[in-house]
Amino acid sequence: MTDAIRAEGLVKRFKEQTALAGVDLTARKGAVLGVLGPNGSGKTTTVRILATLLRPDGGYAEVDGLDVVRNPHEVRRKIGLTGQYAAVDQDLSGTQNLVLIARLLGFSRRGARARAAELLARFSLTDAADRAAKTYSGGMRRRLDLAASLVGRPSLLYLDEPTTGLDPHSRNELWDVVRGLVDDGVTVLLTTQYLEEADQLADDIVVLDHGKVISRGTPDELKAQAGSQVLQVRPGDPGLLDRVGRIVEQVTGSEVRTSESSAGASVTDPAVLPEVVRRLDEAGVAIAELTLRKPSLDEVFLALTGHTAETADGAGAGAPTERTSA
């Protein structure tokens, strides 16, 4: 069985800026490939090349064994694309949006209506079917966008940051939809800035940074590299920070990073938590705050690359910037 996507050495330059500096990736049929990375790491560029919207300057990519550069039309028949910004016509109703796509794909008038109704029902949009999409909430619009990309029953679906800017509830709904599609046998390529999202949905993860793959593996393998959780301790007296740092280091066995007021370290075994509390208590350190949490993308990046994910440019979650170069 061939892979759904096979890309080798993809290179793309925008003027002087190199967006992709040789990206290799493979998506197994019927699996979810998560492409994880900060803004500007090359996620969207990768998707746009694989969706035939952009020609690579170097390298090779195929979808279901079809070259994306030489057979773009055939590739387009197999794929569905849901971009970062819900690409539905705001002036058209939900039904009209889906009927338009269905008719373009060669459905009969009646077939198109039936397919639209079916998808609207599946995405809980039936009540809003005849309203203009501009009256939809953000979550509804994303669902309509996703429905639009599924009209032709693609065997491969690209989801480019599908939950960026969504509230937690809508995000969870979308995750359920993606899981449902995977159950139907669809291969999904998902880009995301959120480690948790990749963890929730992906079977395999590729981590991009500056247009290069810096790590790949299953979510578990990745977390093993980065530590599955982060322990953070803030003493009541900042003067005791050094002592806290030493204790945390001894218990967790990993490198401690201290900020102005707290000490933190990667933790793979959550059982260290009571141990840390006990040792701090013995040392007579009053604890102002103690947290055990999943590592942020920044921390994964720090672990993988030694530098933080560069999201500090204000282009964080949901900011509609860097469409072409991201």
Add this chain to the structure above:
Amino acid sequence: MTAATTAENTAAEAAPVLAPRVTPVIAARHGALLTWRSLVKIKRNPEEILGLTFMPLMFVALFVFVFGQAMMGDWQAYRDFIIPGIAAQSVIFATIGTGVALNTDIEKGIFDRFRSLPIARSAPLVGAILGDLVRYALTVVAVLAVALLIGYRPSGGLLGVVAAGGVVLLFAFALCWLSAFMGLLLRTPMAVNIFGSIWMFPLTFGASTFVDPDRMPSWMAAFAEVNPVTHVTDTMRGLMEGGPVLQPLAWTLVWVAVLIGIFFPLATRAYRNRA
């Protein structure tokens, strides 16, 4: 691909088998579907109809009743003189909308959606432009309706008016490729609007639209004489009011050919390359 996919397939008609290649017939069908999309938007946005019809209405009323007396000593005479001019000017201004709409589609990601579908590459562009031709026609009808209301009775009759409408729509069709080119090149709809409007003013006012070039300073008259808007307006005037038609029509056709010759390939290339 397992049994789950088939469960979904039973609910509605299975996805049709797509033709392996896009034939001209299929491409025309795709273009027609996207023209439909463009026209639905007119219906959905009452303010757009207002924009297409209200501006020309204002122009007719203001120019005829504010300037008419001063220009020709008789507002009726000025009315008869400028109606073809206002029709031309309004349609030419409306072409900016083509570029703005294309740019908005790109910004909103709708173009990416279309481009990721196995459809004719030309269809989104064709649909946008055919839909806009209907908009331009609406504008001409609005100008003529107001003109009729204030007593305009073209001596060229219905045939002359229809012919004049055809000429201005042909010119607008040529010009909208320039607008489309800008819409595909510039970064934001706002930029398209501004760049589109700036040169529209000298083009539509520095012509025979509102004043006979013979009454302009010589350098302005020289500009007006070569301005394609003058040729379009003179052709319309000839058809609607009587007067020479052949020469201005010949020049208009030359301009149409030049505009399409330059901007059709530029726009389609920008369209293909737009990342």
